[in-house]
Amino acid sequence: MRPNILLLGSGWVPEVDALLDAQFECHRLAQVPPAERAAFLARVGADIRGVFTTGTAGIDAAMAARLPKLEIVAVHGVGVDAVDFTALAPRGIAVTNTPDVLTEDVADLAVALLLAASRRLPQLDRYVRAGGWEAKTPLAPGRSLRGKVAGIVGLGRIGRAVATRLEAFSMRIAYYQRSTAEVSYPRSQSLLELAAASDFLVVCAPGGAATRAMIDGAVLAALGPEGTLVNIARGSLVDEAALVAALQAGRLGAAALDVFADEPRVPAALRESGRVVLTPHVGSFTIETRTAMGRLAVDNLVAHFAGRPLPTPVVL
Ligand code: 8YV
Numbered sequence: 001m002r003p004n005i006l007l008l009g010s011g012w013v014p015e016v017d018a019l020l021d022a023q024f025e026c027h028r029l030a031q032v033p034p035a036e037r038a039a040f041l042a043r044v045g046a047d048i049r050g051v052f053t054t055g056t057a058g059i060d061a062a063m064a065a066r067l068p069k070l071e072i073v074a075v076h077g078v079g080v081d082a083v084d085f086t087a088l089a090p091r092g093i094a095v096t097n098t099p100d101v102l103t104e105d106v107a108d109l110a111v112a113l114l115l116a117a118s119r120r121l122p123q124l125d126r127y128v129r130a131g132g133w134e135a136k137t138p139l140a141p142g143r144s145l146r147g148k149v150a151g152i153v154g155l156g157r158i159g160r161a162v163a164t165r166l167e168a169f170s171m172r173i174a175y176y177q178r179s180t181a182e183v184s185y186p187r188s189q190s191l192l193e194l195a196a197a198s199d200f201l202v203v204c205a206p207g208g209a210a211t212r213a214m215i216d217g218a219v220l221a222a223l224g225p226e227g228t229l230v231n232i233a234r235g236s237l238v239d240e241a242a243l244v245a246a247l248q249a250g251r252l253g254a255a256a257l258d259v260f261a262d263e264p265r266v267p268a269a270l271r272e273s274g275r276v277v278l279t280p281h282v283g284s285f286t287i288e289t290r291t292a293m294g295r296l297a298v299d300n301l302v303a304h305f306a307g308r309p310l311p312t313p314v315v316l
Contacts, residue, residue, distance in 0.1 A: 003305050004047040006067065009057030012076050013287065016294030020052065023302055041066050050074065050301050055097075056263060056281070058082020064093070072304045074297040077284070078102060078158075080314050081207035081234060095314040096300035099157065101292035106283035107161035110232045113256035114150070114166070114200055116277045117228045118143045123274065143199075143226075145169040151198030153191065153215070154205025154233065155181045162202055174198065177205065191215075195222035200230060207234030217242035220252045228254040232283045235260040244269040247276065258283055 005024040020026050027048065032040045045066040053059055055077025064070060064087040073083060075097040083095055116122060119142040126132075127139060150166045152159045152175040163173045163185065173185045176194040180187055188194035191214060195201055201223050205211050215229065215238040223229060229252065231238055240261040246252035248269065256277040260266050263281055270276055284293060299311050 003049045003301075004044065005050045005052055005301065006044070006048045007052045008059065008063070009054035009076075011054055011285075011290075012294045012297075013290045015291055016076075016298060019295065019298045020301075023298070023305075024050070050304070052076065052297060052301065053083075055079040056082055058084070059088070060084050061087035064088060064091075072096070072301060072310075074300045075314075076293050076297045079207055079234060081236070083314075085316060089316075094304060094310060096297070096304075096310050096312050097314050098293040098296045099312060101296055102284040102289050103157045103161050105286050105289040106158050106232055107165055109258060109279070109283045110158075110162045110202055110204070110230055111165045111169075113232065113258060113277055113279065114202065114228070114230050115145075117230065117254045117256040118145060118200070122277050145171050147172065148199040149174055149197055151175065151188070151194040151201045152185075153177070153194065153201060153203045153237075154211075155183065155185070156204065156206070158232070159202075159204035162204055166202075171200075191219055192222050195219045195227070196224075198223060198227065200228045203229070203231040203233045203237050205233055205237060207236045211237045213237070213239040215239065215243070217246060220246040223252060225250055226253045228252075228256065230256045232258045235263065240267060240270075244273075247273055 002025050005026050007026055007028045010030045027044045029037060046068060048067045049069050049071050051059055051073045053073060053075055055075060059073055061084045070093055072094045078097050078099045080095060080097050088095060148171050150171045150173055152163050154177050155175040167173060174188055174194055174197055175185050176188045176191050188197060203215060220242060243255060244267060247255060254275045258279045259281050266278060284290060296312060303310050
């Protein structure tokens with residue numbers, strides 16, 4: 001009898017669905033109309049032994065409670081902040097994620113956002129489309145990167161990959177995180193100190209209770225009217241109301257954001273702002289990386305049910 005798997009969220013490539021269907025009895029919650037989900041879970045919940053979920057969907061305590069035979073949660077993503085470990089750990093439920101395979105593409109998007117904000121690519125694109133060039137409408141210049149300070153918040157795998165790329169633009173790198181990393185970049189004593197020293201603050205730290213709203217009004221004010229916030233991590237790290245207020249008051253220069261507090265909802269004030277670049281949480285969204293993430297998540301499930309060691313367990 002093939003193990004029953006519950007799939008939460010969406011966003012993996014079709015090849016991954018095929019891999020899952022080849023190994024497991026798959027139950028896809030996203031394909032069930034919202035009004036019918038409770039009945040669906042009441043019907044299949046007791047048979048579910050594995051969950052395949054995304055970094056943003058995760059699994060909460062209420063869902064875990066409906067799955068009494070749950071043994072493993074495979075997260076298609078590196079971030080596990082949406083997984084309720086307090087509900088899973090006492091039951092001995094394993095959690096896996098997909099580190100490393102997405103590092104380079106997420107770092108690429110951070111740099112793309114930083115460049116888009118500094119060189120004002122969305123504004124320039126709109127300018128050309130709207131005929132501003134032919135009409136000789138005045139145009140504001142961008143800002144160069146050379147010699148500027150990129151402050152990296154969280155120098156983990158992705159933070160380091162971002163730093164390496166930005167060094168190639170002759171930027172100066174600084175960072176802040178609680179522990180000191182074995183790198184030659186200077187570590188600021190506090191997030192506030194890093195923001196004050198930075199022209200671009202690039203948020204790469206994990207989400208979760210420890211980092212919630214750490215980018216607050218004071219940090220944004222320290223980054224300043226010529227500073228730019230780049231966030232490719234989690235929306236929860238930023239106090240979004242404070243961000244909107246800082247942009248509106250001109251206390252912050254610009255923001256380039258791939259992640260938001262309440263995805264997929266983006267505050268109207270951000271959507272209407274001329275100082276922001278917005279993307280819909282797509283750091284890992286390339287065919288290559290999403291295929292690699294999906295395969296790794298499936299490999300974890302297969303290893304678990306074959307009694308083999310998990311390729312990428314999350315160890316807290
Ligand atoms: C995806 C992510 O949005 O890896 C993460 O933590 O946020 C992303 O790669 C998501 O997990 C895709 O399923």
